[in-house]
Amino acid sequence: MSDVSTGVAAKAATLVSFKNTSVTYPNGFTALTDVNLEFHEGEFIVVVGLSGAGKSTLIRTINRLVPPTGGDVNVLGTPIRNISDANLRKTRRRIGMIFQNYNLVRRSSVLANVLTGRLGDLPTWRALLGLYTKSDTDLAIKCLTRVGILDKAYNRADQLSGGQQQRVAIARALAQQPRILLADEPVASLDPPTAHQVMRDLKALSREEGLLTIVNLHFVDMAMEYADRVIGLHAGTVVYDGPGADMTEADFERIYQRKIRPDDMRGAAEH
């Protein structure tokens, strides 16, 4: 299993590199301190850590929802700390993002939601008139098929179950034709079987499309089950970086500042 991923990762392009990156929020709180990391094409990375460790901040720095205040982050060849608005939008087009609460346009149809993934690449006048091209619609339908909910294309987004809504969100991200996929606690609102299904979907997509995928997870066992590479954060610093399987008792304690407990586990997949 790991021979495929590590084999790819070894000679794969670097898509994201944190260089002495720090983030201090406007209120003066420093959420990331001197982070140095490189993420590559095709890698499936899981970030773990206690609540407040800086997982969301790390992931949100990549698409500059949170601007770095020290060092820089190079994303798809562009340093983003002082990037212009126009270039930021251009870079964001190739970065899909999935959220804990799905963040769909609730009153719009599933298809309309997936199509919004195309807006970045659409000329403004077309976006304004809602004139997607034939290839946009074809792509949206392909993405819906891919996540297995094409039959819901004309339902209102808010009529779907949580798991289905998260799949719509994944399809929306895929419609961007991204090279990077960010997922901030994507399964935290789902029951365990659905959570594992979504994780398997994300993993399969990452493999098949060669996507760099970075997922924040609260649960250690899930991280170890799916990750090619685990990043452990504690209080804004990276305290572990390596394959999940290599993680020792001491590594756990460095991340969690205590012995591992049952509630750090979500429960294994019901394969």
Place this chain on the structure above:
Amino acid sequence: MTQKLRSTLILLVVTPVLLWSMAGMDVTPARIAAGFPRAATMLTDMFAHPDWEYWPIVQQRLIESLQIAALGTFLAGILAIPFGVLAARNLVRSPVPSTIGKVLLNAIRTFPEILLAYAFIKGLGLGAFAGVMAVAIHSIGMLGKLYAERIENVDKGAIEALTTTGASPVAIFRHCILPEVLPDFVSFVLYRFDLNVRSASVIGIVGAGGIGFILGLQYQAANYPRLGLIVIATIATVVVVDSISAKIRQRLA
């Protein structure tokens, strides 16, 4: 403070104010007593024998009032969108445009409709068009404020999600904010239409077209049977419009 003390204090304040107001209007028991029979005769003339011969003209003018209300509300419904966008706090980082927008909308809202009607009659001449403009301008105040508040309540998560796709602010407005707020905007417009049917009737009195115009005429002429028909028909129209619009708004919710 005890309940009793508070009631006494209120009474001490309210009584002089009331007495002062009545003195200003020269209200005396004798005048009130004399007024009752006159009012009674007028009401009997109006409602016991309304002049049904006059119906065709009433009907025509009622329809004109409805048209003034509909066109004025429609114009306001469209024109209020830029004001609502300007006044919403969550679309741009700077608080300046939103503050300007809110001040503008409040100014529009506090400007009485009847004064607008007079102004437009001066500019456009007597008739329905002045009515349409008065209704439209006045309604922008309320609709713009409701629009802005609705936009401020749009789901932040969805806006953030589309921001991360690299969509432009214009595209986000069109595909994220508009779909969420539009049904509510329609509902606000329908509600405003209810109110405007009333105001379109009233501003006619000063010459801005519609049923109010003949209401003014018949009042001057002291033709109470005709006045009676006008009032009955207007109230009936308002009630019917209210209930239809309430039903539609329920559906939209």
